Amino acid sequence: MNRKWNILLKGLAAIGAVIVICISISHMIGIGSETLGDIAREHPQPTMTPGPEAENPQSPAAPDLSQAAGERDDLSGPVSGTSAESVGGTPDESIGGISGEAPSSPSPGGSANLTENVPESDDVAYPIESPDATGADRSPMNHNLPNKTEDVKESVLPGFSLNGDLMADARVTWTDGFYYEPLSDGLAEYITGVSYPADLEQPAITTDELSYVHVLYTDFDGNSQEGELICNQSIAPDLVEIFHELYRAEYRIEKIRLIDAYEGDDDLSMADNNTSCFNYRVVSGSSSLSRHAYGLAIDINPLYNPYITYNRDQTINVSPAAGADYADRSKTFPYKIDEDDLCCRLFKEHGFIWGGNWNSCKDYQHFQKTP
Secondary structure, three states: OHHHHHHHHHHHHHHHHHHHHHHHHHHHHHHHHHHHHHHHHHOOOOOOOOOOOOOOOOOOOOOOOHEEEEOEEEEOOOOOOOOOOOOOOOOOOOOOOOOOOOOOOOOOOOOOOOOOOOOOOOOOOOOOOOOOOOOOOOOOOOOOOOOOOOOOOOOHHHHHHHOOOOOOOHEEEEEOOOEEEEOHHHHHHHHHHOOOOOOOOOOOHHHHHHHEEEEEOOOOOOOOEEEEEEEEEEHHHHHHHHHHHHOOOOOOOOOOOHHHOOOOHHHHHHHHOOEEOOOOOEEOOOOOEOOOHOOOOEOOOOOOEEEEEEEOOOOOOEHHHHHHOOOOOOOOOOOOOOOOOOHHHHHOOOOOEEEHHHHOEEEEEEOOOOO
């Protein structure tokens, strides 16, 4: 009996010892954990911060205008004018060495009908597109500061910068922002070798016979911008009056820049939908000077109003090539010039001929005048 009690007591003692040991170990672990937690709170690790992201992501590439096609003009170089010929009412005839724009070719029957009208020029229902301008915001009536909203950016007007107030004494102002004046020596030098020939002994027109024209216009985004043209002195009064009326009506024009901004390349200027006037060049396929060479012709929104010639196989040539979508004049689309368009009506009222009325070709962008 005593032996059994001894065994039981020893077993209970062993169990108690195990319990004591477990309690001690648990206590030790608890203290250790608390101590590590305290250490972690008292000595935090430094936090890693991400490095700055790239600040200059590559912008999308600008469209390449160098491949813009156009069959209208030969830009291989300036040539001198030809002798005076008879005055006629078609684009194929010459006036004082100035040739019209149209090569002689048949026109497919009915292909040039103008069956659709565009909205009146003061109709603001045109779709909105972004203007092409660079620089800082400026005010439209304060010396080359074309901006009525914060979104309009500085336009580049080399003609204005070069003329400045040098020709102010000879300036003729129609109204604020609309004036014409002679070319300064600096402006004449700027265009020489680009839109004006540098190596002709007897050019058909001198820079003294040209005028610098400053206008305001409403761009495709509905903002007021400044534009500039060089033209023959004889049509300068017409241009300031016409563009003033277009501006009052908020008629949309994408841009009005000297063609020198395009190195005198008419194809590039048309593809960029630039409205321009003077450019000493010949008519495509001839040695006769274009009326643009005399500053007597102007092209308005040329991308949407292309120059079209007709081939004997019933195919057509469209210039600029990017304007092919606008060759079908039976369609309705914005910025289309037709008989009812305000721009067309104004130029005709001032005695200009519209290329859209020609038979052997159609030059919907083109207006010219015989002095």
